Amino acid sequence: MAGILAGKSALVTGGAGGFGMSCAMLLARDGAAVTLMGRSPDSLAAAKDKLEQAHPGAKVQTYAGDGLSSQDVGAAMDLAASGEGNFSIVVSTVGAGMSRSIADSTADQFMDAVAYNVRPAFVAIREGIDRIARDGAFAFISSTAAIMPFDGMVGYCAGKAAHDHLVRTAAHELGHLGHRFNAVRPGLTRTPATVGLFASQPMLDRFNERIPLGRPGEPEEIAEAVRFLVGPESSWTTGQSFAIDGGNELRGAPNMAGR
Template structure:
């Protein structure tokens, strides 16, 4: 008998990812944690890399609560450090001599007008949305001998200009072109490279401003479905792009944003707080 994780999506069923290994970077909370749960529930073995062992262990425990037979390895380390990522990718492969799925979730966010930032700050934010993702692809793709899927987390900010998010938007827009080039270069190896593009999502990284009623209400006027996203809204998109259901999809960034891209950004400097 096949038991579906999400009854409304019949293809997301236990066993679809049996025999596959997934390497997840930044796997200690939010979208990464929710995505890891779905991958494990469908049978994937997990190798989780993140900066906080306490949060990695919490992620592991939350996964085991819904998938008690899941095989999970956690490693504390900096997912923006080249040596750490290279070693972790190899370690993920070594668990079962295979690497099938890579999910890169590391990002850098902040707010403020462009003309008030110095070069170091701007560069740090842009590279914070690229560095770990580049390293994940650079050191994982050569180990994906039988093809596979690489999934990154972009943002609607890559498409919708929002005042106060210039450095973040620049990093995410660069990530999306990186994904398209990588998809072209790696297609002959059977490796697909895609991203999900979340809208404003309630998470630890957004708590600094989503509590501001004026900002949130102004933003929600531009979201046809009328609410902020949560990690469990985004994770099924990651799961789809990681699995066989998307075997003919590569080089794409899929918006999961409540319809925000339909209406665009509110006018004015929302994110300069």
């Protein structure tokens, strides 16, 4: 396919999820060969079909594995590098919000939540630097929780803060290789992971009151920022984390605890 990313190969972890699929759509649209990685073979197959229907002629392959596993991520990268295109793009979307307050968390529960939100990024970086082409671009899905404390989400907030500093550290340590590392911090966005929030109108209203643009985001809006960060348009951008949140960080998190 013709496009500004033609000749490039990309790996998207969490590739069948809301953010991952939206990012893959834009990568394929602009000509990159795309490898989708996720845990569910059935979900990956459905995502592959959707991509190929949306972009006839797109080069799409899948790898079923765990985004927290160095072995699995390395194997998925090897697959991406063995296919069409120069393996030069990694998009890491793996992570999850875990709802526990400090008082309700054990040390192990806290560390599990932190690890689930920072380990996938470290694994993608560590496995990627030995495989990706020089001048490779890494993009990561973070969260406004990296900046704003949310009630009852201590592990998630700490994990995303660590995640973003990892991205900065990678940019600092590995810039001599020509690689770029950036993240986006989505605000409340409509994905399968946020179905519960969207089902609660009172909670949705609380969020919208804290968003200057007055509405939640769509995954395609996050994907546009990711697409910019892995493309040639951002060739002098690294070590950054960008809020894509309708302005939510300007007003702070909503009251999640009803206090």
